[in-house]
Amino acid sequence: MKVYLDNAATTPMAPEIIELMSEMMKTHFANPSSVHSFGRESKIIVEKARKTIAELLHTSPGNIFFTSGGTEADNMAIKCAINDHKITHAITSKLSHHAVLYPLEDLAAEGKIKLSYIDFDENGTVSLPHLKELLEDNERTFVSIMHANNEIGTIQPLKEIGEICKEHNAIFHSDTVQTMAHFPFNLQELNIDFMAASAHKFHGPKGVGFVYISENIQIKPMLRGGGQERNMRAGTENICGIAAMAMAMEMAYTNLEEETTYIKGLKKYMIEKLKTEINDVQFYGKCTDLDDSLYTVLSCHFPETDIAEMLLFNLDILGVACSGGSACVSGGSKGSHVFSAIMPNSKRPGIRFSFSKYNTKEDIDFAIEKLKELF
DSSP: OOOOOOOOOOOOHHHHHHHHHHHHHHHSSOTOOOOSSHHHHHHHHHOOOOOHHHHHHSSSSGGEEEEEEESHHHHHHHHHHHHHHTTOOEEOOTOOOOOOHHHHHHHHHTTTTTEOOBBBBOOBBOOHHHHHHHHTTTTSSEOOOOOOOOTTTTBHHHHHHHHHHHHHOOOOEEEOTBBBBBBBTTTTTTSSEEEEEEEETTTSOOSSSEEEOOTTTOOOOOSSSHHHHHHHOOOOOOOHHHHHHHHHHHHHTTTTHHHHHHHHHHHHHHHHHHHHHHHTTTEEETTTTTTBTTTEEEEEEOOOOOTTTGGHHHHHHHHHEESSSSEEEEESSOOOOHHHHHHHOOOOEEEEEEEOOTTTTHHHHHHHHHHHHHO
16 A cells, blocks of 8 residues: 655646546647637637636736746746846745745845845744834835745735735735645735746646736746747747646635545544654644644654654655655755754654645555554
8 A cells, every 4th residue: 555645745636637638638739829720729728727717816817827837936926026126125934935045045146135034933934023124124125925834834924914015015925836726815805916826736737837916016027939928928838737727726716615624634633643643743833723724734743763864765665655845855865944944953853744635544544554663
C-alpha cells in the first residue's frame, strides 16, 4: 500500500479534468490568435474560461490574465509593479514562498529597492502594527503577504492588510496559490492589486495558472512577443490547460462546503491519532485550529532522532508520501526556511502532511502505523 499526503505540493488531477483535456487535445488544437474558424473556436474557449474564473472571484474578466503558474504570476506582479511604478521600498515576510522572496531579494541586491521584513508571532501571523509602522516611514511601498502559508498553514487577514495598504497608498500583492479554490474570495470586498493562482493546487493540470490584476493599477508585460492576453502576457495560450483550470475551479467552488468539511474531518482525525499514538508530537503554528488555519495542511515536529535527515526518505520507503516543507526545494539539501524561522533553535524534525478530497481515514491509519515504526 502507498498513500499520498503531499497535496500542498500538488494535487492529483480529477478524472473529469483528465477526460476534458484528452478530448480537447483532439478537437481544439488551433492557435487562439488565428483568424480562421479553428482559431476562433479556441479563442472562445479561452475567453469562456476567463469569464468563469472571474465570476467565481466576483471580479471582471478583464482582471484575469493566464500564466504558466503561480511562480510566474508572483514574479510578474512583483517585478512589473516595482519597475513600472518606480517603487523603492517593499515589505514581505521571511515566511513567504521563494517565488516571492527571491525576486524581491534580487531587486534589493540590485539596489532598486529597500526590502523590509514584517514581524510575525510564534504562529507566523504578521504584525499589523508593524506593517503600519513600516508604511508610515516610506512614501510608496509594494507589500507582498501570502494568504496562507504553504508549510505551516497560517492564514493572514487579507481584508485588514488591504485596508492598511490603501490608507498608505501601498500596492498590495498576495500569493494565494494555496487558498485559491479552497477558500471563497469576493474581490469586490478586498483592496488587493495582485493575486496568484496555480491550477495544480486544486486538481487541475500543471503548467497553467493566472494572475489577478486590479483595474486600479497598470503594468507593462513581463514577457514580450505576441499580443496574447490583451498584450499583457506573450505566448500562445495553453488552451486545454486554461479550460481545465476553469473547470477544476468551478468544481471546487461548487462543492466547497462539502469538501472543506470532509477534509477538516481528516485533519482532525490525524491530529487525534498523532496525539494518542506518537509520543511527544507537537504542531507548528495554528495547525490544530481547524477554523483558523489552512485546512489542507498539518505540520508537525517530532522528537529528536538520529534518523532526522532520512525521515522523509524512510517514510517514502514505507509507502507514505509527505513533505519536510516546501516541495519546490524537495530533493535539495536545504531545510524549510519557514520551519527554521518559526523554531530557529529546534533540532526536532518537521513533517508536513497535506490532504485532498481523495484521501481517506485508511490513508491516515496507514501513515500513523508507519510513523510508529520510526518513533
